[in-house]
Every structure is written in C-alpha cells, then in structure tokens.
Amino acid sequence: MAEVTASAVKSLREKTGAGMVDCKNALVEAAGDEGAAVEILRKKGMATAGKKAGRVTAEGAVGSYIHMGGKVGVLVEINCESDFVSRGEEFQQLVKDVAMHIAASDPRYATREEVPQAELDKEREIMREQLKNDAKNANKPEEVLNKIIEGRLNKFYEDNVLVDQPFVKDPSKTVGELVAEKVGSIKENISIRRFTRYKMGEGIEKKVDDFAAEVASMVG
Numbered sequence: 001m002a003e004v005t006a007s008a009v010k011s012l013r014e015k016t017g018a019g020m021v022d023c024k025n026a027l028v029e030a031a032g033d034e035g036a037a038v039e040i041l042r043k044k045g046m047a048t049a050g051k052k053a054g055r056v057t058a059e060g061a062v063g064s065y066i067h068m069g070g071k072v073g074v075l076v077e078i079n080c081e082s083d084f085v086s087r088g089e090e091f092q093q094l095v096k097d098v099a100m101h102i103a104a105s106d107p108r109y110a111t112r113e114e115v116p117q118a119e120l121d122k123e124r125e126i127m128r129e130q131l132k133n134d135a136k137n138a139n140k141p142e143e144v145l146n147k148i149i150e151g152r153l154n155k156f157y158e159d160n161v162l163v164d165q166p167f168v169k170d171p172s173k174t175v176g177e178l179v180a181e182k183v184g185s186i187k188e189n190i191s192i193r194r195f196t197r198y199k200m201g202e203g204i205e206k207k208v209d210d211f212a213a214e215v216a217s218m219v220g
Helices: 006-016 020-029 034-043 089-105 117-132 142-160 175-186 211-218
Strands: 059-067 072-080 170-174 191-199
Touching (some): 006 020, 006 175, 072 089, 089 175, 089 191, 117 142, 175 191
Antiparallel strands (some): 059 072, 072 191
C-alpha cells in the first residue's frame, strides 16, 4: 500500500471537494499520484470543486458579523453562480460562518494570489537571515535553505490568508476546505471575493494620561 501523507490528502481535498476518506482512498489507489487520484474521484462522481472552479461566479451575497458588543465588525462578499443558490440556507450559513471567522482570526488577504510579491520577498529575506544565524542551518546548501524557507511560508499563509486559516468552528479543516465542501454539496462554484474587517478605535492614536504627573501637578 502506498504511503499517503496528510498534506497530500489535504491538497487533493482542496482541489476536488471530495471527502477526506475518499481522497485518501483515491491516493492509495493511485499510488500517491495526485493527477491519477483526481481522475479516480471524477470517475466516481466525487470530484466537484475542480470541475466547477472555472465557472463564473457573478451572483452571491454580502454578509456581516458584529462581535464584542460592536467592537469588531466584518463585511464579506462571497460569490456563487446563481441567485437561487445565493438565497439558499446552506450558502447563507457559509457567508455567516466566514464572516464570523474573519472577525475572530483577522486575516489580511482572501487568497495567496492577493499577497504582494514584495511582501513575500521580504518574508523570505527575513527567514533566510534567521537560518544563517541558526547554527543548525547556517551551513546547509542553498537549495536546502530554499526548501526550508518555502515550508515556513506555509505558516505565514496560515496566519495571514483567509483560505489557508484553520476554520474557527472546526480547526481540522481550513476555510478553503470548507468552501470546497460547499462546492461539492451545493453543486456550484463558490469564491470568496473580498472582505473588510473593522475594529473599534483601530488606527486612532489614543491619549495616554500620565496619572502620576497629573497628581503631582495638583498638589503643587
């Protein structure tokens, strides 16, 4: 039996929208070949996300979530293919869940494609300097260092990219995997287009009173 890693199962799940067990079984049957595993799932009618990924999502809904008594608020736009689906309970619940997740996890970007190249280059530069200052890694070949850096970028994506973040209501899957599951059950392409997160007082420089100095001035 071919050894199948959790990351391979996760990758296949994101691409197809099929269940975890189905993805694992397909990878075992395909001896770890992802392309062959996709074909196996498609033949069994389980691969839905991949087939629908290119279809236009011009409908959808804008959802909101307010948290902490009005201290944090979120607006998110999630698109689908038809107005009928956008008004459905399952799609509306997805919008609410994603808005709540954004309020809790504070992502900066919806997808990896939105991350500016300059920011990625800066992160790689910082990681490279950290490795050079680490006695365990400083003398490793350049290609090894590059692989370590790319691996560590996954943590950057997990911290900053919405679809890569563990879903707050079920951390066993990412927000991207949640969306892929809905693509499979709703039978339409779904995409998170954009979001805005507001935090009360964010960006405002607050006055910090020096209580001791104030008391001293009052007593002369």
